[in-house]
Amino acid sequence: MLNLGDILETITMIQEENLDIRTITMGISLLDCCDSNIDISCEKLYKKIYRCSKDLVETGDKIEQKYGIPIINKRISVTPIAILLGSSGGDPVKYARTLDQVAKDVGVNFIGGYSALVHKGFSPGDKELLDSIPYALSETEYVCSSVNIGSTKSGINMDAVRIMGGVIKKTAELTKDRQCIGAAKLVVFCNAPEDNPFMAGAFHGPGEPDCVINVGVSGPGVVRSALAKMDGGCDLTEVAEVIKKTAFKITRMGQLVGSEASKMLGVPFGIVDLSLAPTPAIGDSVAHILEEIGLESCGAWGTTAALALLNDAVKKGGVMASSSVGGLSGAFIPVSEDAGMVNAVRSENLTIEKLEAMTAVCSVGLDMIIIPGDTHEDIIAGMIADEAAIGMINSKTTAVRVIPAIGKKAGEELEFGGLLGSGPVMEINRSSPSKMIKRGGRIPAPIQSLKN
Amino acid sequence: MRAVVTVIGKDMVGILARVSTTIANANANVVEVTQSVLQEFFVMVMLIDITELNCELAELRQQLEQNLEDMKIQVMHEDIFKSMHRI
Numbered sequence: 001m002l003n004l005g006d007i008l009e010t011i012t013m014i015q016e017e018n019l020d021i022r023t024i025t026m027g028i029s030l031l032d033c034c035d036s037n038i039d040i041s042c043e044k045l046y047k048k049i050y051r052c053s054k055d056l057v058e059t060g061d062k063i064e065q066k067y068g069i070p071i072i073n074k075r076i077s078v079t080p081i082a083i084l085l086g087s088s089g090g091d092p093v094k095y096a097r098t099l100d101q102v103a104k105d106v107g108v109n110f111i112g113g114y115s116a117l118v119h120k121g122f123s124p125g126d127k128e129l130l131d132s133i134p135y136a137l138s139e140t141e142y143v144c145s146s147v148n149i150g151s152t153k154s155g156i157n158m159d160a161v162r163i164m165g166g167v168i169k170k171t172a173e174l175t176k177d178r179q180c181i182g183a184a185k186l187v188v189f190c191n192a193p194e195d196n197p198f199m200a201g202a203f204h205g206p207g208e209p210d211c212v213i214n215v216g217v218s219g220p221g222v223v224r225s226a227l228a229k230m231d232g233g234c235d236l237t238e239v240a241e242v243i244k245k246t247a248f249k250i251t252r253m254g255q256l257v258g259s260e261a262s263k264m265l266g267v268p269f270g271i272v273d274l275s276l277a278p279t280p281a282i283g284d285s286v287a288h289i290l291e292e293i294g295l296e297s298c299g300a301w302g303t304t305a306a307l308a309l310l311n312d313a314v315k316k317g318g319v320m321a322s323s324s325v326g327g328l329s330g331a332f333i334p335v336s337e338d339a340g341m342v343n344a345v346r347s348e349n350l351t352i353e354k355l356e357a358m359t360a361v362c363s364v365g366l367d368m369i370i371i372p373g374d375t376h377e378d379i380i381a382g383m384i385a386d387e388a389a390i391g392m393i394n395s396k397t398t399a400v401r402v403i404p405a406i407g408k409k410a411g412e413e414l415e416f417g418g419l420l421g422s423g424p425v426m427e428i429n430r431s432s433p434s435k436m437i438k439r440g441g442r443i444p445a446p447i448q449s450l451k452n
Numbered sequence: 453m454r455a456v457v458t459v460i461g462k463d464m465v466g467i468l469a470r471v472s473t474t475i476a477n478a479n480a481n482v483v484e485v486t487q488s489v490l491q492e493f494f495v496m497v498m499l500i501d502i503t504e505l506n507c508e509l510a511e512l513r514q515q516l517e518q519n520l521e522d523m524k525i526q527v528m529h530e531d532i533f534k535s536m537h538r539i
Contacts, residue, residue: 002456002530004486006537007497011458011526065510068528249536256535 014069017221018284019250021257022277023073024060025197027204027212027270028052030079030113038090042098045084049076049102049111052211052267057107059264063257071257072419076103077202077214078113086125096136096143103142110185112202114145117192120154120442130160133167137182138174144200150190150388152395156443158385164188165381165437169404172373176406179414183403184368188384190391190398195271196327201364201399212270213262214327217254218277221284222246223310227292239293240313247274247317255322273327274318275363276310278338280421286310286331287340287350298340299350307331308361328397330363336403336416336423337368345424352426360390365398370414370425373406380404382433385443393446454483454530455502455509457516461523463494470519471498478515479506494523499530 013019033044053076060074081095096114103111114136116126133145147164150156168183175182187201194205197214204212226246227239234242254272262269278286287298293306311330319325333355335341344350352369359365365387371380384400391398405414410427459471472482480500487496502509513527 002499002533003537004497007456007458007533008495010528010533010536011460015524015526065508066529067532068513068526069532252535253532256531 013219013222017219017225018279018281019219019222020070020072021215021254022218023075023197023199023216024056024071024257024261025075025077025202025214025216026053026056026267027077027195027208027214028079029204029208029210030084031206034084034087036087038088038094041084041088042094045095046098046102049078050106053106053108055265059261062264063260067257069253069257073110074108075197075199075202076106076108076111077197077204078111079204079206080113080115080117082116082125082129083206084125085129086123092129092132093136093139096132096140099143100140109142110144110199111142112144112146112199113204114143115147115203117148118157118160119148119151119190120157122160127163130163130167133186134170134174134182137171137185144185144202146187146189146192146201146203148189148192149384150392150443152191152392153445155445156190156385156388156392158437158442159440161384161388162378162381162437162440164384165377165379168380168402169375169377172404172406179416180403180406181416184401184416184420186401188400190388191396193327193397197273198275198277198328200401208270209268211267213258213265213267214270214273215254215258215261216273216275216277216327217250218275219246219250220276220278220286220289222250223276224283224285224289224292227289236309240309243310243313244317247314248321250274251318251321251325269324271324271326272318272322274314274322274325274329275327276314276331278332278334278341279419280337280339282339285338285340286333287338287344291340297347297349298344299354303354304357304361307333307358311362328363332364332367333358333362334368334401336370336414336421337419338421342421342423345426352428356386356390359387359398360394363397365391366400366402368420368423369402370405370423371402371428372410372425373404373408375404375428376432376434378432378434378437379428379430381437385433385437389443392443453501453503455500456526456528456530456533457498457500458526459494459496459516459520459523461494461520463489463492467494467520467523468496471496471516474512474515474519475500478512479504480512
């Protein structure tokens with residue numbers, strides 16, 4: 001017989017501690033949909049995505065019922081559209097509309113891959129795609145966009161950084177009547193993973209197989225609760241052990257769901273992304289885990305150390321639990337999606353500079369941060385450059401997803417609703433990096449030895 | 453193929469009877485039952501064989517919920533517990 005304690009533990013995790021499978025994401029290669037005519041290319045793209053993913057939502061629902069575990073999102077990631085645009089030419093927004101339509105028709109809640117990989121330079125189609133992002137995101141509902149502007153192996157493409165500063169600003173402006181939501185669906189990466197199932201940064205890398213199932217698990221509430229049950233006098237080695245064990249259990253569930261989905265859909269199983277992804281729900285917060293470790297508030301001195309411990313322990317626990325771990329894997333720190341982070345910002349304990357330090361040890365970067373609407377685009381480019389530099393030097397993924405709140409000032413709020421949450425506009429340093437940003441060019445790839 | 457049924461809630465007369473009748477109607481065989489009452493809190497875990505089940509697991513759960521209002525009921529395939537708690 002199964003152990004009674006184990007059964008009740010699993011049920012408590014699901015019912016009380018918000019344990020869920022955050023997303024089943026089907027990655028689909030569109031390399032065989034390229035055509036020199038953009039309309040034919042869009043038609044092929046629609047047919048292929050529809051054919052591969054028509055049963056995705058239903059399969060997710062079936063697994064949810066069989067195992068009694070909530071599967072929150074079913075999503076699709078595709079080959080970066082800039083690659084198709086390179087051979088087809090034409091108006092890139094046509095691709096965005098087609099992606100939006102097919103997402104709607106198969107019933108998924110996001111489709112990612114309106115993307116370009118420009119970390120070393122621009123190939124045909126890349127610049128056109130970047131310039132079209134504001135229009136694509138304002139015209140569509142389900143499409144997510146990401147751009148990789150740097151990597152440890154190739155350095156940072158500062159021309160792309162400058163362009164993306166303007167693209168983020170313009171995307172927010174074009175969606176200002178909808179809480180600037182467009183910018184929440186746009187991520188600028190350094191060292192972007194090719195198999196990430198989480199939005200808005202998911203795309204299906206060119207090195208991936210034709211069609212694959214990736215799973216993103218979540219569970220900050222479970223980790224927090226496991227820590228809360230510990231004796232207050234336990235040292236940090238024991239804290240790390242408890243996080244590892246909890247991450248192991250969560251990831252095992254992701255592995256089970258992923259392999260089941262892969263079997264039912266007849267599609268190879270890719271990776272489990274074992275990320276602690278917070279939601280605005282009470283108790284489902286990464287900031288609260290840090291506070292449970294022993295900080296008065298997230299943002300206090302010690303936050304970076306606590307986050308480093310958490311991020312590393314999550315990876316260690318998860319790696320053994322799954323046959324293949326990938327994606328972003330670690331702890332996310334999206335401000336507006338995390339009730340604890342929002343509180344820390346409101347009480348002025350958490351500043352954007354501290355968040356930047358935290359991104360050096362978390363799994364992503366400056367995520368879901370709302371900045372004043374009159375922020376100059378070069379300042380946004382400066383933020384991207386700083387984040388990319390942290391990622392490039394430390395050989396890790398970093399990203400920027402900031403939302404300029406058009407017409408709003410520090411202290412006012414944006415309300416996105418759903419998993420994206422809400423949060424206050426954060427004040428930022430206004431001194432200008434324009435001269436540096438306008439220089440353009442490339443920051444050379446860093447040396448891989450003499451590490452200090 | 454086996455599933456785990458858990459029923460948690462306030463203790464009252466006839467819980468086990470109602471659960472087993474519903475499960476029998478769904479053509480599932482009860483393999484093992486553990487139940488305990490802590491103060492007024494009723495906790496039951498039942499392992500059932502669902503190889504010959506005549507409906508979906510989700511339907512079985514719905515029927516149980518109809519027959520036992522105010523109780524928290526879960527019907528989950530046993531694989532989830534095996535994978536989470538065993539290496």
